[in-house]
Amino acid sequence: MSDDSSSRIVAGLRAWIAQAPPGAQVPSNRALMAQYGAGPVTVQKAMRTLGALGLVESRPGVGTFVRAVRTARALDYGWQTAALGAPRARIPTLSTPLRSSSPDMIGLHAGYPDRTLLPERLVRSALTRAARGAAALARSDAAGLPELRAWFATELAEATPAGVTPPAARDVVIVPGSQSGLSSIFRALVGFGRPVLLESPTYWGAILAAAQAGVRAVPVPSGPDGPDPAELARAFDETGARVLYAQPNYANPTGAQWSGERAEQVLDVVRSRGAFLVEDDWAHDFGIDTTAHPLATHDDAGHVIYLRSLTKNVSPSVRVAAIVTRGPARDRILADRGAESMYVSDLLQTAALDVVTQRGWVTHLRSLGQQLRARRDLLIESLAEHVPDAQLDHVPRGGLHLWARLPDGTDLDRLLRDCETEGVLIAPGTESFPAEPAGPYVRLNYTGPAPERFPDGARVIGRALARQLA
Numbered sequence: 001m002s003d004d005s006s007s008r009i010v011a012g013l014r015a016w017i018a019q020a021p022p023g024a025q026v027p028s029n030r031a032l033m034a035q036y037g038a039g040p041v042t043v044q045k046a047m048r049t050l051g052a053l054g055l056v057e058s059r060p061g062v063g064t065f066v067r068a069v070r071t072a073r074a075l076d077y078g079w080q081t082a083a084l085g086a087p088r089a090r091i092p093t094l095s096t097p098l099r100s101s102s103p104d105m106i107g108l109h110a111g112y113p114d115r116t117l118l119p120e121r122l123v124r125s126a127l128t129r130a131a132r133g134a135a136a137l138a139r140s141d142a143a144g145l146p147e148l149r150a151w152f153a154t155e156l157a158e159a160t161p162a163g164v165t166p167p168a169a170r171d172v173v174i175v176p177g178s179q180s181g182l183s184s185i186f187r188a189l190v191g192f193g194r195p196v197l198l199e200s201p202t203y204w205g206a207i208l209a210a211a212q213a214g215v216r217a218v219p220v221p222s223g224p225d226g227p228d229p230a231e232l233a234r235a236f237d238e239t240g241a242r243v244l245y246a247q248p249n250y251a252n253p254t255g256a257q258w259s260g261e262r263a264e265q266v267l268d269v270v271r272s273r274g275a276f277l278v279e280d281d282w283a284h285d286f287g288i289d290t291t292a293h294p295l296a297t298h299d300d301a302g303h304v305i306y307l308r309s310l311t312k313n314v315s316p317s318v319r320v321a322a323i324v325t326r327g328p329a330r331d332r333i334l335a336d337r338g339a340e341s342m343y344v345s346d347l348l349q350t351a352a353l354d355v356v357t358q359r360g361w362v363t364h365l366r367s368l369g370q371q372l373r374a375r376r377d378l379l380i381e382s383l384a385e386h387v388p389d390a391q392l393d394h395v396p397r398g399g400l401h402l403w404a405r406l407p408d409g410t411d412l413d414r415l416l417r418d419c420e421t422e423g424v425l426i427a428p429g430t431e432s433f434p435a436e437p438a439g440p441y442v443r444l445n446y447t448g449p450a451p452e453r454f455p456d457g458a459r460v461i462g463r464a465l466a467r468q469l470a
């Protein structure tokens with residue numbers, strides 16, 4: 001084999017390629033051997049060189065072809081920002097809890113439980129049954145499948161004390177996930193430019209939904225016992241707000257659960273201001289040491305707008321949730337839903353109803369509580385051992401997260417970057433505050449994949465923090 005011969009073939013073919021259309025077939029090796037009087041090894045070497053230069057591509061068993069030339073020109077979409085103008089609110093394209101992670105990472109950042117905690121068998125058979133039935137080709141009622149609405153209403157009705165009129169199926173509006181429901185509520189009941197009170201810290205998605213709807217988020221400090229009723233009353237009075245968004249049971253991110261007394265006090269403030277309380281009961285089935293007590297069961301005058309989702313306990317793929325609401329508020333929310341997305345997939349509603357009405361559902365929930373406890377306790381122990389500087393205000397009695405305060409002065413961005421470099425994803429507390437964060441917090445989800453790796457994850461966080469404190 002001669003390098004000179006190979007270079008000669010490369011030079012000849014480059015000239016040929018320069019005038020050939022993209023996709024043209026390069027002469028066969030046999031033809032090139034004859035044309036250049038070269039051996040097979042020399043021709044193969046020339047073809048490898050052309051491939052490495054990106055000029056040809058070989059398709060095994062078919063031949064070698066001229067590669068389509070890609071322009072290296074950087075595309076410029078700057079005109080779009082000129083056309084769109086500056087956004088009213090800068091909403092992140094992807095919040096940390098929605099980031100995907102590869103299986104080798106330790107994911108403590110997520111917002112949804114790992115699939116091993118979902119009722120997989122029930123979900124699969126419910127979807128199969130729904131696909132075989134009428135739902136596969138049906139359009140749902142605008143407010144949702146009547147039987148599913150009845151199920152949500154009954155869940156609340158069964159916990160409603162005597163003397164309070166329980167909600168009925170007609171009070172339920174099915175939505176494709178509670179995030180979408182929140183957006184509707186803010187648009188329909190708060191309105192552009194008007195204030196909404198949010199616990200601080202609160203669910204990051206509520207902050208985004210408020211920004212998206214153009215409503216003004218007003219933070220109300222909230223701790224392990226919920227918001228202070230006097231502070232809350234002041235916030236209502238100062239801002240003229242008529243809506244409070246809150247999570248009385250296992251709040252995201254703090255895990256706080258309000259006492260019965262606190263719940264009554266907050267409801268009294270809400271009633272006295274002629275306001276609404278949007279109760280997000282997202283973690284209804286995630287009780288560990290206690291069960292969830294929806295505040296909505298104490299209201300029949302339409303003050304509480306109750307949200308409950310099945311995306312975290314049934315499956316993230318079954319994007320079905322409910323808003324339970326009465327009076328003109330219900331009509332306005334339903335009108336917003338119609339304008340926004342008309343109706344929710346009947347197939348998913350049918351499957352969701354199937355899952356939650358199986359006998360296996362109750363068994364599943366019982367074992368889920370035990371798994372949550374084991375995972376929560378393991379992550380707490382791992383933190384205590386490897387991140388002794390992280391403080392937990394309290395042990396959450398349910399939910400999916402630990403809310404840990406790190407030492408003052410911690411550079412959270414750097415910590416997150418360092419942890420990610422070492423394969424651990426965590427969610428920054430900053431995303432949970434409607435305004436300035438009250439301190440350097442992180443949210444750690446104990447329902448991600450592979451709990452046996454929690455100690456390793458904590459070790460990485462501990463090391464990254466120690467480097468900052470050194």
Ligand SMILES: Cc1ncc(COP(=O)(O)O)c(C=O)c1O
Pocket residue numbers: 111112176177178179180203205247252280282309310311312320321
């Ligand atoms: C407190 C809270 N509310 C609502 C949602 C939205 O849930 P979905 O839209 O999946 O029902 C989430 C999801 O993380 C949440 O944590």
